[in-house]
Amino acid sequence: MSRFALLLLLAGVQLTSAQIPPQSDQFFKDTFEQMLRDNPEFATGVGRHEYDDRWTDYSKAARDRRRQFLGRSLAKIATFPATGLSPEHRLTLRLIEYDFKSRLEASDLEEHLLTVGQMTGFHNNVFVLTDRMPGQTVHDYENIVARLRAIPAYVDQHLAILDEAIAAKMTQPKSVADRVIDQIAIQMNQSAAESALLAAFRAFPSNIPLAEQQRLREEAQDAYRNRFLPSWRKLHTYITATYSPHVRPADSLSSIPGGRAAYAILIRRLTTTSMSAEEIHSLGEREVKRIEAEMQAVLADAAFKGTIAEFQQKLDADPQWHFTSKEEMLAYCRNIAKLIEPNLPSQFRNIPKLLWGIRAIPEDREAASATNAQAPSPDYSVPGWMNLNTYLPEKQFKYDKESLTLHEAIPGHIFQGSVAITQSNLPDIRKFYSNSAFGEGWALYAESLGPALGMYRDPYSRFGRLTSERFRAVRLVVDTGIHELGWTRAQALDYFHAHAPEESVAEIDRYISWPAQALSYKMGELRIQAMRTEAEKQLGAKFDVRDFNDAVIGEGRLPLDLLTEELKQFIASASKK
Numbered sequence: 001m002s003r004f005a006l007l008l009l010l011a012g013v014q015l016t017s018a019q020i021p022p023q024s025d026q027f028f029k030d031t032f033e034q035m036l037r038d039n040p041e042f043a044t045g046v047g048r049h050e051y052d053d054r055w056t057d058y059s060k061a062a063r064d065r066r067r068q069f070l071g072r073s074l075a076k077i078a079t080f081p082a083t084g085l086s087p088e089h090r091l092t093l094r095l096i097e098y099d100f101k102s103r104l105e106a107s108d109l110e111e112h113l114l115t116v117g118q119m120t121g122f123h124n125n126v127f128v129l130t131d132r133m134p135g136q137t138v139h140d141y142e143n144i145v146a147r148l149r150a151i152p153a154y155v156d157q158h159l160a161i162l163d164e165a166i167a168a169k170m171t172q173p174k175s176v177a178d179r180v181i182d183q184i185a186i187q188m189n190q191s192a193a194e195s196a197l198l199a200a201f202r203a204f205p206s207n208i209p210l211a212e213q214q215r216l217r218e219e220a221q222d223a224y225r226n227r228f229l230p231s232w233r234k235l236h237t238y239i240t241a242t243y244s245p246h247v248r249p250a251d252s253l254s255s256i257p258g259g260r261a262a263y264a265i266l267i268r269r270l271t272t273t274s275m276s277a278e279e280i281h282s283l284g285e286r287e288v289k290r291i292e293a294e295m296q297a298v299l300a301d302a303a304f305k306g307t308i309a310e311f312q313q314k315l316d317a318d319p320q321w322h323f324t325s326k327e328e329m330l331a332y333c334r335n336i337a338k339l340i341e342p343n344l345p346s347q348f349r350n351i352p353k354l355l356w357g358i359r360a361i362p363e364d365r366e367a368a369s370a371t372n373a374q375a376p377s378p379d380y381s382v383p384g385w386m387n388l389n390t391y392l393p394e395k396q397f398k399y400d401k402e403s404l405t406l407h408e409a410i411p412g413h414i415f416q417g418s419v420a421i422t423q424s425n426l427p428d429i430r431k432f433y434s435n436s437a438f439g440e441g442w443a444l445y446a447e448s449l450g451p452a453l454g455m456y457r458d459p460y461s462r463f464g465r466l467t468s469e470r471f472r473a474v475r476l477v478v479d480t481g482i483h484e485l486g487w488t489r490a491q492a493l494d495y496f497h498a499h500a501p502e503e504s505v506a507e508i509d510r511y512i513s514w515p516a517q518a519l520s521y522k523m524g525e526l527r528i529q530a531m532r533t534e535a536e537k538q539l540g541a542k543f544d545v546r547d548f549n550d551a552v553i554g555e556g557r558l559p560l561d562l563l564t565e566e567l568k569q570f571i572a573s574a575s576k577k
Contacts (some may be wrong), residue, residue, distance in 0.1 A: 024080065024089050028427040031073055031096065035432070038066050041129050046432060047378035052133060053146035058157035060164075067107060070100045087569075091555070091562065092430055098272075098559050099433055106269045109262055112165035113253075115158060116172045116243065117513040118179040122158050123187070123235060124365060126151070127196055132374070134381045135200035138208055141216045144200060148223035155231040159238055166246045169257050174247045175489070176513040181239050186364040188232035192221045196362050197228065251492075251512045253483040263483045266516035271523040272437045272559035277484035280519055284476025287522065288499055291470040295463060302459035311463070312501055315399065321460075323393035326360055332398060333388060334358050336405045336455075343453040344411060349546045350554070352418035356384030356409065366391040367506065373408040375417025384414040397502060400464035402455045403447045407468070411453070412443035416553050423556065430556040436517055438557040441524015444472055445552075448529070452545075467502055472525070474500045475518035479511045527560045528552060531567040538571050547574065 036043040040051035056062075077097050085093070114120045130147070134140045165171055172180075192198055201220045204213045253259045253266075267277060275283075295308050304311050315321045323329040337358065344351055355376045361369050366389055376384040386409045390396075406412055416439070420431045447465055456462045478495055481487035487495075492508050500507075511518050531552075536543045551570040558566060 024085060024093065025427075027076060027080075028092065028429050032428045032432065034069060035429075038062075038069065041125065044129060045132055045377075046428075047381075049134065049140075049143070052140070052143035055147065055150055055154045058154070058161060060160070063107075063111065067104065070104050074100050088425075091558075091566070092427060094562060095433060095558065096429060098562070099435075102269050102272075106265050108168075108170070109266060111161055112168060112170040113172065113262075114514065115161055115165065116180055116239070117176060118183060118365075119369060119510060120514055121180055121183075122154075123180065123184055123232075126154070127187070127362070127365070130197050131199075132377070132382055133200070134377070136205055136207075136381060138212055138216070141200065141204075141208070141220075145216065145219045145223055148197065148220060149227050151223075151228045151231045155235050159235070162238070162243055166243065169246075169248070170262075171243065171246055171248050171256070172513055173249075173251050173255075174244065175251065175509050177239060177244045177247050179509060179513075181236065181244070182367075183364060184232060184236045184239065188229060188236060190364070192224045195224065196364075198224055250486075251482055251489055252486050253515045254486060260484070263515055267519065270436045270516045270520045272435050272561065273523060275523070277480045280476050280523070281480040281484065283526075284473050284480070284522070287473035287526075288470060288477065291466055291473055292499075295466045295470065298459050298463045298466060302463070309498075309501065312467075315397065315460070316502075321398050323396055323398065326390035326393050329390050329393045329396065329401075330358055330360060330388060333386070333401050333405050336402055337386075337409055340406065340410050340453045340455065344415075345546075346452050347411065347449050347545055348549050350419060350422075350550050352415070352422045353380070354384075354410065354415070354418055355380050356386065356414045356418075358386045358388055358405075358409070360390040361387050370507075370510065371404060371408055373413035373417075375414055375421070378421050384417065386414065391504075397464065399460045400468055400502070402450060402461050403465040403468040406447045406450050406453070406455065407443040411449060411549075412446040413439065415446070416442050419553050420556055423554065426556055434557050435559055436520035437524040437527075437560050438563060439524075440521040441526075441528055441560070442553060444469070444521045444525035445528045448525075449549075467500070471500045471503055472518075472521040475507075475511065476522050478508070479516065479518045482508075482511055483515045524560060527564065531564060535567070535571050535574070539574055542574055542577065 036046075036048050036051065039056050040054050041056055043049070043051045074097060077093055080093055115122055118124075130144060133144055133147075135144070171177075187195070193202075198220050201217045204216075208216075249255050253263045256262065263277060267280070268274065271280075292308060299306070299308065299311050302311070304314070306314075323332070334357075341354070360366070361371070369387075369389060371389045372387050374385045374387065376382060386405070408414070423431060447468060450456045450461075450465060456465055474496065477499075478487070478492050481495065482489075482492055489508060489512075492511075493505060496503065496505065496508060532548055535548050548567075548570070551567060552563070555563075555566055
């Protein structure tokens, strides 16, 4: 999934000044409002639509102003008294401080390196954001048209960023550039009648008069033909003729100047830990070994005498474990969700309103995009979505779809994002904050809740759950292998084929294009599991999984160290009851 997809998972609501001391209250509000002004795309995602007619200003001057804002905010935090604030308010200040320092440290990498990517690329963000825009009023549709008309400036500003990236030798490798070129080519060869950017104009709500529908449709088509398409052709030419000749010499991030230090920064940013690449690599190897031992035990339950690889080959050769169409895969996952939902009260006390669905990833992105999730908008004008990768359904397995639905939807990403919307005790900036280690760690932990939610009732689905967990452990080994140890693509593929043969080799390109992000899943899940073990040990008969799970997600997304502190306080409080 992309950085943008990941920001859209959280939303915010306001607190009254009576709930927070005036000084911190105003700081939280002012900071939140400035972040919305600075990032209109983000504002759209969190349900604030006063900026829906524009894109973020990506000029160098605007980027410098945003860095200065982060610095001023950090200086302001330093002036708050060490005492006199409630623990909740102090936690919010610590969170902002952590996040802003992390942003500053990684800003050059995120602007220059990650601007190009089959998942994180700014070209795909246009499609993701347009899909998130409301389409209920004439004004909503005029905002979509306005953003389409502003595409030329959006593209030109990003090309200037890529000029800087080339000059700094901070570029992606050829494999990533080639995937991006292919995606852009598909997108620019779609007619107005085909493009997802104009989907809203093909189905207006009945409250918009027919004459207005016609006007808006014509304006959108004009903007698409005369603004979007020329800009996308320009972008395609630039990536092909200007960027591609300057791609970095190897897949490893260590092949760019200062690459090892850059990788360490991204590890801190995306795992919210201080672990080194070498430590994470070793941890991954241990986890793969542990999980494969559990997989071997499942094979015995299935009365299969052979290796894990042989079992997978057997399932791969059996048509009953594959899909015949995209429609069958969608229906299969929708049915799984219907079985999970009634059992949620066994694992949670706080069940949020759930408005969501499962749909296929568009064809222009399906070959290079993993299944991902979007939480509903705060006002529920836009539902949450589990965006399912239905690419080549005949090669995909049924046995891992229970764990996938638990991860992406309920009680994973969509559930957690929906809980965030309802947390009226948290200031906007807390709900607004996101980090990959918490989000992906929670979703992977959610997979482990399957037995209590009616899933994994046969050896095959239990095997599927373990393949999913092993896959995340493999990422620890392969990501660090590529970017820290200098593994070649062939070495990465060999390890992948040996320990995650069920996954697409496109995953390798994901790790190459977005270094360290794939580490976040296991790092977050292991921390949550460790804290649950600690809670069970200390609380004994007082332990209630519903209270623990609510405590994990009830404070918004926290960096792992802050989450650990909060869960220790939960354990201490629960032990006194």
